[in-house]
Amino acid sequence: MSAMAGAEQAERADTREALGRWARRNTWTLGLIGLLASFILITKLIQPSYSAEAFQGLAIGALPLAMAAVAQAIVVISGGIDLSVGSMMALTSVTSAALMKGQPEAFGVVVVLGVLLLGIALGTTNGTLVVITKVPDIVVTLAMSFVWAGAALLVLNTPGGGSAEWLKGLVSGSILSDWIPRALVTMVVIVGVIWIPLRRSTTGLALYAVGSDRLAAFRSGVSVGRTKILAYALTGLFSAFGGLALTATTGIGSPVPGAYTLLGVAAIVLGGVSLAGGRGGVAGPIVAVFVLALVRTDLTLLGVNSNLSTVVQGTILIGVVMFGSLLTMRRVRR
């Protein structure tokens, strides 16, 4: 009896320890979720009439940036950076919009799959250039951002095209409850289906390994070049998802890239991804995108000048990141 109770207790202690460790590992993301919750509360306080519809609108607005953040997070985790995310989104968006306009619904499926492949091809090109030329990532991807942006203008030189209705339907409205926007669910499903199995595979470990310590990764038998190319290909894939999100949410394609590249970098930094590589995940950046979007909403609701609100956004970003590194420093010293 007592032995069984002891074993049970030990098991419970184990579970508690595992939970504690999980919480310690994900402190940053958990903290961000807390921050997000408090911003939702603040929004409710400022504007008691803030409705589920408004939240759905927020999710729809945040979807392209969330995809850009996931795209950027993957390449940064593997120790690189991709400044062409915004341009790849523009190119994939106009390609999908131009091809889908006036075509039957079913053809849209072919277009979506084709555009995702296009994204992988763009990313693979970036990665291959980085690995083969050994020119720094930041230079290669900056140059390629002009190439992709130019190509987007060649496809459509003014905003236009169209989107399949089912694609628009994937991101509008809500599921189950008014407070669960369909755009959010779509995003969680896409990211979950691709990222979670990858994260648990040896390939996923290799992404982190290359970003954490290239030499140790090489010596552990990881093919560094191949892993880097894969990271860029995944970034291209998620940029294509971002481009499709733009088409789906606006119903057209716009050849001029938005500020998704740098906003994506801001989101991953806020989301706990180390720019030095090897640390972080994709959940944090997604939550960070929502935090940034809510801050903007709140400032608009408060009637703050929209120019001033970008100043506030930047200040919050610096503040949170500084707070984070202070905590890390203190932990190291202890």
Add this chain to the structure above:
Amino acid sequence: MTELLLDATGVAKRYGAVAALRSASLSVRAGEVHALMGANGAGKSTLVKILTGAVHPDEGTILVRGEPYVARSPAEARRSGVVSVYQEPALIPDLDIKSNLRLTGTPLEPFRHWLSELGIADLDMAEAARNLPLATLRVIDLARALAIEPHVLMLDEMTAALPADLTERVLEVIAGQRGSDRSIIFISHRLIEIAAVCDRATVLREGVTVGVVDVTEGSNDRIVGLMLGESAKNLGVRRDGARVAASGPDATPARIAARGLRVGTRLHDVSFELRAGEVLGVVALEGQGQDELFDVLSGSLRPDGGELLVDGTPVAFKHPADAIRAGLVYVPADRAEALLMQRSVRENIALPFSASIRSWGPIPIGREKRKVDEAIAQLQIDTRAAGEVRRLSGGNQQKVTIARWVAGGVRTMLCFDPTRGIDIGTKDQIYALLRQLAGEGAAVLLYTSELKEVQLACDRAIVIFGGRVVAEIAVEDADEPTLLRAAYDLPPDVPMPEEIAAGVLAGDLPSELPGSGPMVSA
């Protein structure tokens, strides 16, 4: 027992004009622990890199179990059964131990078995590698390598940075592999460990295999002799008599007095005094703590313990600027560390003393020019390409790194291998300059990887081994064989008894052995 597991012959590798390996061979039998020996720059690390797949040889054949062996990466080397444990553990800092094992496809049960054999019983597999101490990581790396069941296991300075109890367990496990069907290539600067666990030793000198020695009683002398080669005999070193004798115990305190300096696992107990008017040589094999010592003295690393006195006053440097203010200036081996490569010779030389002027006003150009010109003349710097320092030759660059301190008036100069990769003529000029500085009353601490420099430039030398000062040698006695023996922590002219070697396994520390403690010859 005669089956050759690994057989490398005629291996050569050039880097540009430099031949790192000219003709190296290495034959390792199944079931033996084989030492790979060589002084600094003998080509040991190049041969290891070739075997691990990090570098491709220009010439030569390598067979593993009779099959041609071509490894283009550590992953390929491992597929052929050649696994290495490096000096820096190949564990990913941001991944936990379990993920690290998964990344390399290491089976878990054998890993746990070897880990407990190696004396680490309770390891939290979910801990990130970043949070574990270096010694533990090295042992984990070894257990992981053993768990893969390699044909050939290469251990590079495996026991460096390990505490005594772990060292003992590691050596036991290595010795336990004798007679198995795998073989171990053991690289170590500690001859006492080689005597304890190795069957044979291959010695490299200047990129050539110069001998294979059966490790027995008294084989240490043969190994050291092979490592030295001809240079042991021709000791015709020039001695210019005008050497300022180190002043004895007098009233003025030493420029630098170090007492029991400690840094992590690298530096254990370093004490010495550096007096005005002398050049003190520091001799050590690679990685014995000399890097940390110079980092501490130049203010870029804070010691964990011990005391540092400059001119009799205790100091605690927080930043290199503090060291410079106290008169301790640093000349690194790597010029790029010290110079602004894209700026002119003039700016580089003027920077330290112009930056030290405590004012925000404009730089007094006339005064600066005069001082810079003096320094350029004194060091005979070739200023034809003075516009950008990076266009200067290596020797001239090194002269600029010295000139920048000389121009402002130098009190104490810390030189870390300042003549590395420099032509012989410039080397002589640098020795002469160091002597001249000492003659004018400066104090110079000179670490050198070239043992013959000691007699050319120094007044006396201290020898560091395993983070401790193990010997102090007067310049008259500091010939290459003596220095090399001391650098390997061998007692002078005392053949090493077999019992001492056996004693390592029994747990005795080398430093407690008779005859290997600090020795002072005067």
